[in-house]
Amino acid sequence: MGNTDSVVVQKRLARFRPDEIPVIDGVFDRLIETGSSVSFGKTGKVLSVDMLKMSMGKMTSESMIKRVFQGIHSVDPGVPLPSGGGVSREQLVIFLADILRGTAEERAPLVLAMAEEAKATAATSEQIQGLVEDLVSAAVQTLIYRGHLRAWQPDRMGDGTQGARLLAEQLTSELKFSDQNMCDIPCLEDWLFRIPAMAMFLELLIGEGLGIGLPSRPPPTLLPQCRYAPWSDLHCLLHLPLLMFLSPQLPAGYSAPWSLLFSTNLHGESFTRLVGNCKGRGPTVLLIKDTKGHIFGGFASQSWEVKPQFQGDSRCFLFTVFPFMRVFTCTGYNNHYMYLNKGQQTMPNGLGMGGQHGYFGLWLDSNFGHGHSRARPRCTTYGSNQLSGEEDFKVDTLEVWGVGQPPEEQEQDEKSKKSILDADPEVQAIMEMTGKTMHSQGLREPEEDEG
Template sequence: MGKMVPESMILRVFEGLCCIDPGVPLPPGGGVCREQLVIFLADTLRGTAEERAPLVMAMSYGTKMMATTDQIKAFLEDLISAVVQTLTYKGHLRGWSIDRMGDAAQGASLLAEQLSSELKPSDENVCDVACLEQWLLRVSGVAAFLELLIGEALEVGLTSRPAPTLLPLCGDAPWTSLHSLLDLPLLMFLIPQLPAGDRAPWTLLFSTSVHGESFTRLVGNCKGRGPSVLLVKDTKGHIFGGFASQSWEIKPQFQGDSRCFLFSVYPSMRVFTCTGYNQHYMYLNQGQQTMPNGLGMGGQHGYFGLWLDCDFGRGHSRARPRCTTYGSPQLSGDEDFTLDTVEVWGTGLPPEEQEQGENKKSVLDVDPEAQALLEMTGKRLHSQGFREPEDDG
């Protein structure tokens, strides 16, 4: 593992190995035995939350009974950093250019804080094994990080369970002129939040560093392009954004659906999903005299959770105290902020491409339940064996 991850993570893995009771005498003079290694690999690669919890406790340098939330956060930061280094070393960046992206070390710290904030300790800042079990059941990312790190770094794979894919594919991006607000830990945080169908290669639609500071260019590049992720950095250094589940369209009404969400990146990494209070998910308007002109998500006219004015360079995030649509607090450094950077990535197929793909598929591929119903009623599947389903990849 020393080729790709820091010594601190190797020592944590060793602690995880040592905490396992192998049921046989240990080697004289210290070290670990084969049985401990086999159990460790089984538990990290395909174990349950109950089996993984004691390993996390040991790798956090806790006792057999408890670990502090600070210890778990430090373990997570080491784990996420090691995953980033492993992906880079193994060439599994899937088209992303880490040298032209945000600070992965800062991203690892922010993601570690976000994951540890999901802990529900029984005592103040102290977690027992039961607390870790419940946490691992709720937060799937920790298990995925462990699976990838151990599987790739120790070169141990399971044919029945391939290593998790933590990053989306990146389509062509102008990396020579782009310095993205995204970093790898942020991508690893955002991907599980997206609807399952929106997993197409990410494509850059707009960036101020590439396309300049133009609201007209922003609108022209993003409308009709399918689902997208919007990222904003203000001049106070706050980074935040939103996921638009549908294509942006210019019209004086709200649009989108309940799959939309807002998120913050810095100074803390959080996601804010729909409250159900209203349906003010997305708004885009330009050239109207009677309605606000700009791009917004959540809240209401004049009090958006995230708003970019058509007069490019200004925006607001007015929660007071929470956005009605998403339950988000003020995301920007100041309620009325000045833009530093705006970036939009397409995360799904534009509507026309999606429709073409669905038309090419048999109903048996689009709806597996239809196939099951046909089989239950005794109908012959005449095309079975003569056709191959379309590959979604």
């Protein structure tokens, strides 16, 4: 950074740690050096879109690279701009600072520039949708190229291309468009403030695409860890955009690795096997594809237990994946969160979430392969509409993923937190020999006899 840098550039660089400033300030020269050619304007070197392609081409589409270039080119650095259509060092530094360390107010004009080629004051819903779809696809491609998959295998998963479109539609649905179906800067500011996923996608694409490694801020983690899935025999319903959608919806603290508990492709169409594999296994995500092609499911915040009463709590929710992605959380109307029963004559036998007996928001009958989603007009527990293609549906594929810590692991963690005096009697003996006072000894509750 030299004395010729504008005040705007100096303020932006001040957001980074001293050891990170040379990294940000050096991106321009590195891109110039690795570019296929160097363009010169009246004020010196400028960065072209072709140079961005050299760095980002394997991680995103050409259309997204052009969008990034438009965003950089839209920056006003407070100094004379180069001629010839390229972008200057100052423009790039300000762009990087606003994408990687900026506020919603600073990112909004860049997002608008990336969505609309001309210098406009607003963009249409279609233009925003196109940008977000490009961005989600770029995030997925970047995760694959960089190997940040956390043990997931995209080639054994669902259609990620369709998933990117669905996730983009879901994210765009959160925008508060004007009556003319337009989105201006205040609209984008509000959206970026409420939807942190957009900032994460931008940070991942720019940080990884331009090879910017900042010690204080590693690339955002967009996928949960996969603990277990028999990939050689499995082709699952999940895809990377769906994981990027569902994982942030789980309550705080549900960050345990995902494990496949049940799949009709592996375990057959057996309600008994479903119950046996899922009962007592902690929180789960249930995912269903019906014979009409609709994909939907629910999150169970507690272990499934067989009993003739409703169970669970208000952290449960229902969701739909196709033909659109949405989450339906609890309304507070009742506590009919989860239900699992089998082998009784007086109560319904099956697995359900929300609503009431005979009118569940999501129901799987113990006569495996049949279910219903009766929500007229909406499920009372979750406010969801009909999830399936038809009210009474037939199952094509069913999967259950464990997404929380199983009860037995929780017990092990609790045991591991026992006092060191209990864990190692030798430590207690040494403390007594050296005259150390064991302050907690007289304060602890006596343990109950196990006899």
